Amino acid sequence: MTATAKSPPQHAFKPALALSAITLAAAALLGxxxxxxxxxxxxxxxxxxxxxxxxxxxxxxxxxxxxxxxxxxxxxxxxxxxxxxxxxxxxxxxxxxxxxxxxxxxxxxxxxxxWPTVGVSGGPTRARTNSATAGSRLTDTYAVGLNASWEADxxxxxxxxxxxxxxxxxxxxxxxxxxxxxxxxxxxxxxxxxxxxxxxxxxxxxxxxxxxxxxxxxxxxxxxxxxxxxxxxxxxxxxxxxxxxxxxxxxxxxxxxxxxxxxxxxxxxxxxxxxxxxxxxxxxxxxxxxxxxxxxxxxxxxxxxxxxxxxxxxxxxxxxxxxxxxxPTLTLNATGGYSAIAFSQLFDTPSRVWSLGATLAATLFDGGARSxxxxxxxxxxxxxxxxxxxxxxxxxxxxxxxxxxxxxxxxxxxxxxxxxxxxxxxxxxxxxxxxxxxxxxxxxxxxxxxxxxxxxxxxxxxxxxxxxxxxxxxxxxxxxxxxxxxxxxxxxxxxxxxx
Known part of the structure; x- marks a missing residue:
């Protein structure tokens, strides 16, 4: 479950925050x-x-x-x-x-x-895209942000x-x-x-x-x-x-x-x-x-x-x-930062991006390795x-x-x-x-x-x-x-x- 937004309004944070709160509460109860x-x-x-x-x-x-x-x-x-x-x-x-x-x-x-793992990332990206309307385009993207992940025990x-x-x-x-x-x-x-x-x-x-x-x-x-x-x-x-x-x-x-x-x-x-x-x-x-x-x-x-x-x-x-x-393992992930096509616009408010998510993963078959x-x-x-x-x-x-x-x-x-x-x-x-x-x-x-x-x-x-x-x-x-x-x-x- 992942939510991503660019220049989000205030009300856009509420579902994600509610989701995170519910997930953390469940992890605390089971922990x-x-x-x-x-x-x-x-x-x-x-x-x-x-x-x-x-x-x-x-x-x-x-x-x-x-x-x-x-x-x-x-x-x-x-x-x-x-x-x-x-x-x-x-x-x-x-x-x-x-x-x-x-x-x-x-x-x-x-x-x-x-404890959670926290990291930082940033750098420019150049990519070529093709579309029927705009044809082939070469674009530059600049991004910087923080990311965190935590496996609930x-x-x-x-x-x-x-x-x-x-x-x-x-x-x-x-x-x-x-x-x-x-x-x-x-x-x-x-x-x-x-x-x-x-x-x-x-x-x-x-x-x-x-x-x-x-x-x-x-x-x-x-x-x-x-x-x-x-x-x-x-x-x-x-x-x-x-x-x-x-x-x-x-x-x-x-x-x-x-x-x-x-x-x-x-x-x-x-x-x-x-x-x-x-x-x-x-x-x-x-x-x-x-x-x-x-x-x-x-x-x-x-x-x-x-x-x-x-x-x-x-x-x-x-x-x-x-x-x-x-x-199963429950992993919580969060990222936040800035992304823009021009370096001068990188830290503008419309360039803000964020992401919150929770992943539940389990092994269904391993040939008896766990046993x-x-x-x-x-x-x-x-x-x-x-x-x-x-x-x-x-x-x-x-x-x-x-x-x-x-x-x-x-x-x-x-x-x-x-x-x-x-x-x-x-x-x-x-x-x-x-x-x-x-x-x-x-x-x-x-x-x-x-x-x-x-x-x-x-x-x-x-x-x-x-x-x-x-x-x-x-x-x-x-x-x-x-x-x-x-x-x-x-x-x-x-x-x-x-x-």
Whole structure:
């Protein structure tokens, strides 16, 4: 339905205005409905508590949330600085941040469809016409005007598209948080393993010094005729073996250092971490107790679960988009401007032209394409629900795994500490007996090897505890909350924490 007039009288506008008012009113009345199912979070039967309960529950640990940077619980300023560098320079985080901005732009594009499109046009036209009375004529026409069109969202197709875009943007924000948390946890684990390697190197350095003294002792006793040549050979073998193991630890440390360099966005050639010789007890004291909360808390605390849930919401909205294709579209158009055969007359009152119209269009036959798209959208939603539920189950498993690991390692480390004390006592007694000539050097070698093995096992257990504690913090979300979606900057600093 289109009306066009040139130099219209006032009464000529009334039918068109009435038509437009009726059309807009109808669109407003129908605009309240949106086809497709309304979204509800997929339901899951979650346990009321975790199977594993650890002694750290009794410690009443401090809160770990968006207002507290969880890695600071390890009380290591070098670690704090490294994670700050990674938040700003890690390329995987930058990639996820760019994807988030891309998702935001896609959502903005969908939202723009709620508004009319307005354009301007103008220019001269030359045309030749033929008629029986006037013959062939060459005429020039000059025109300038504005045009606008708007698709009334009668069936909610655009609103469902906006809903899907917003949900996808929120999913991308959660994905960015998950990527950042993964980088932070990986960096913390690599750093703590490097420090444990430093402890092992320190242990072997002290062991090499002790074995050197034992080697010198056997040489002196051999020269004095109170020891066998085989005692000297055994002492030297033990010494060289410890020296070789000390050198081998450099390979492990170098690889960890290189991995940390990449995580903070630097080339390994320009990155170095100075070694430390802190004893194991000091590091163990800095291992933080971790609040785990309830299984249901994971739905709000883990960004990967939030990502899966928002993708399910987007898939649900896409069902509405697909079903809206079954219904006709209503498009409103309006143009207004000037048109004249002479440029000097272009803006005169008689040259004014206008047009108002409404178009109702529907597809009658498409060979089943709309039905296939609806089936496709429904299947995509079912797949996203399955992914969401599997992500929740995976999160529960990660928490249980690390709770169990920490419980077992805590018990094991207590027993191992006793084994270390017993082995050290046995080593001292054997060495004293050898110096007194009441035992062979083989007994000394055996007890020293046992003592070293037990001490290295104790340090290794400490490293496994630290790594598992980081994994547990990551498994419970690292202090992140669903309320933090769309509230983080590119550097990972929460704009407003919602707890």
């Amino acid at each position: 309240g409905c949106a086809v497709g199912p309304d979204y509800a979070r997929p339901q899951m039967d979650l346990p009321t508590a975790y199977k594993e309960q650890g002694p750290w529950k009794i410690a009443e640990p401090g809160q770990i949330d968006s207002n507290h940077r969880w890695w600071e619980a390890y009380k290591d300023p070098v670690l704090n600085d490294l994670i700050d560098q990674a938040n700003k320079a890690n390329q995987n985080i930058r990639f996820a941040e760019a994807q988030y901005r891309q998702a935001q732009a896609t959502a903005a594009i969908a939202r723009a469809s709620l 009668v069936w909610g197709r655009v609103r469902r598209s906006v809903e899907a875009g917003d949900a996808t943007s929120a999913a991308s924000a959660a994905s960015l948080a998950a990527a950042r948390l993964s980088i932070q946890a990986t960096l913390a684990q690599d750093y703590l393993q490097l420090r444990v390697t430093d402890l092992q190197k320190d242990l072997y350095a002290r062991t090499v010094a002790a074995y050197t003294r034992s080697f010198q002792l056997t040489q002196h006793q051999y020269e004095a005729g109170v020891a066998l040549r085989s005692d000297v050979a055994q002492a030297e073998t033990q010494l060289r073996s410890a020296q070789a193991q000390l050198i081998d630890l450099d390979a492990t440390r170098n690889q960890l250092e290189h991995a940390i360099a990449i995580l903070v966005g630097k080339a390994p050639a320009v990155f170095t971490l100075a070694p430390v010789t802190t004893d194991g007890a000091a590091l163990q004291a800095s291992m933080p107790p971790t609040p785990t909360g309830l299984p249901s808390d994971l739905l709000e605390r883990r960004p990967d679960i939030a990502n899966a849930e928002r993708l399910a919401a987007a898939a649900n909205a896409n069902i509405g988009v697909a079903r809206a294709a079954y219904f 296939a798209r609806n089936d496709q959208a429904t299947a995509a939603f079912d797949a996203s629900v399955a992914t969401y539920k599997q992500t929740v189950l995976g999160g529960l498993q990660e928490v249980e795994d690390n709770l169990s690991t920490l419980r077992v390692l805590d018990q094991e480390s207590q027993v191992q500490d006793q084994a270390v004390k017993a082995a050290q006592l046995s080593e001292r007694l054997a060495l004293s007996q050898y110096q007194a000539g009441t035992t062979t050097y083989l007994s000394v070698v055996t007890t020293q090897a046992t003592s070293l093995t037990n001490q290295r096992t104790a340090v290794t257990l400490l490293g496994r505890q630290l790594v598992a504690s980081v994994a547990l913090i990551k498994a419970v979300g690292g202090g992140w909350r669903v309320g933090d979606i769309n509230q983080t900057t590119a550097t990972g600093t929460p704009v407003a924490a919602a707890n």
